[in-house]
Amino acid sequence: MSNSIDALARANVRALTPYMSARRLGGNGDVWLNANEYPLAVPFELSQQTLNRYPECQPKQVIERYAAYAGVSPEQVLVSRGADEGIELLIRAFCEPGKDAVLFCPPTYGMYSVSAETFGVEYRTVSAREEWQLNLPAIADQLDGVKLVYICSPNNPTGNLLNPEDIRQLLEMTRGKALVVADEAYIDFCPEASLAGWLKDYPHLVVLRTLSKAFALAGLRCGFTLANQDVIALLLKVIAPYPLATPVADVAGQALSDEGLRIMRDHVRVLVATRENLIEQLRNCDGVEAVFPSNANYVLARFTHASTVFKALWDRGIILRDQSKQPGLTNCLRISIGTREECDRVINALKTLSASDAPEQA
Template identity: 60%
Template sequence: MSPTLLARAKVQQLTPYQSARRIGGQGHIWLNANEAADSGKFNLDCERLNRYPECQPPQVIQAYAAYAGVSPEQVLVSRGGDEGIELLIRTFCEPGEDRILISSPTYGMYAISAETNGVHVVDVPLTAERQPDFDGIIERLDEVKLVFLCSPNNPTGDLVNRDGLLRLLNAARGRALVVVDEAYIEFCPEHSQAALLADYDNLVIIRTLSKAFGLAGIRCGFTLASPEVIGLLLKVIAPYPVAEPVAQIAAQALSEQGLVLMRNRVDEINRLKDELARSLLQHQQVREVFAPNGNYLLVRFSPGSEMFARMSRAGIILRDFASRPGLSDCIRITIGNRAEMDAVLNVLQKEQ
């Protein structure tokens, strides 16, 4: 018997998440994965590499709690925000019985993590204004355990409306958890919903060091929630989720000096993003530039395939979202360094 036939039926049917690395491409300027253009420099102490790491390194937990404005008991560190998403599904959803809710188009790993774990997905698409359909979500709260909202939303860049979120949180009390994925919040920190954790024990926030901190390669993310929710997640998480070198780098990134480095990086990315947005809006093939709240811009070209091909010929690898509902001709451009943005602008200007 083929090993494939021994796998769970759901896994046999599953289409894996098409990450930027899996899709790949040929080029020398990689602007398809929302990575930072640099990471900074860090020191490693190798004296303890012979020992298993702590499950939740105190120096990382305390530093992130101070940064996020919450208590250490409200913080869990994991292998990227993706593990936080999966832990929530594994902790709160019975396979084959329970459901999560998403609002497409949005980050693909919510659905993939659910499907991998045998959990059903309810999709209440974004409205024409690219906001969660709060009325539609509230109507279906009794069907689901978890509601995933992404703010800024990947790939559109839109922020969740606070009044709508408050209405949802109040409606979901005792019925479902509302998970707000803030992977890109450092690029618009004034719009974080972390302050609401003090009043809503059904709110969960996902964070990461992959974007603004420039540390996608170490896979370090955080879940912020009530101590009760964190305690439940700690029952499910692997014994050693954070490698010792990762913990050391994360603690340095969250130091006072590390936070200054991160904020300077964010300022530069936001400046370059604004410059690119202005140039795009003047381009004859650009029909729409979506909300500029992350470290990327989603752009609707006319046609998108032709622009994607032109960039590819110039060695610039972007992310094509044309196959997603409502995103025909849309391409996502990660904001890189100035030289990379100049290369993008050069292609845009060359063939107008």
């Protein structure tokens, strides 16, 4: 029976390698530093008792509060089930399967390729150049037939910001040809670098945001697409009838209140201080070859023997994210910023790895 069911599936889905999220990879640790989550829960109480009714497609309070926070108009905001849904909505609205393509620049977020494959849309890659910046000449050579260019800043998993002048050049070369989609999932850790203020100058710019990171609401699955009204109108044609459950909209509205924003910014200040402390300590650990600057809530580090370190910490209940299979990231591990105590456990574990944990030299 299973073979006959498989035969009914679309060929591209049968061949698809799914995105391996942190939860899908599993583990039995008590220090979870592999999913770029905020380490502590933020308490919210549900206030809406209307679960017998369908929710608004685009909850007015959530839209208005996020627009005010992002510095755009409510007509430029679409709310969805995480920024991941925004990635997919753009492909559904703008890309013809078998005809159009999307482009992105690895090493970067894995859902761009998975979403494109899911919808039978070609994806093209242009590897980042030194310091993980855009390779503009190579992108220009690949733009024919491309409808969406995904860029990620701060980039996941490297943590770097893209050069704003390079982004402007990219926007100029794609004008009238393709949308540039700036994934700003981590922008709340460096809000001064946001491109949201550029929407007035670039009708083909789209910005993706989320409450999963700095707002400590990964379990809520609430994201935002910021774009000019023509783009939003098209996305509203293909979005699900009720993308946000009533409790999700309820909590999101609270998180975007004045008090919610104050709490988020306080948490960001603490986390950034913890991140810088972790970077300093990692640079003093044996077996750490490089620790890269970060503008997000994680740190990328290159180890002499990353697989050994990954397993040794895994066995100690400290779960990190191995990025070694990403282009240019051999022997790199990504470490989410947890509490100060959790980050100290990482450092202590690295310092106490026994000689037996290191591979024998030939």
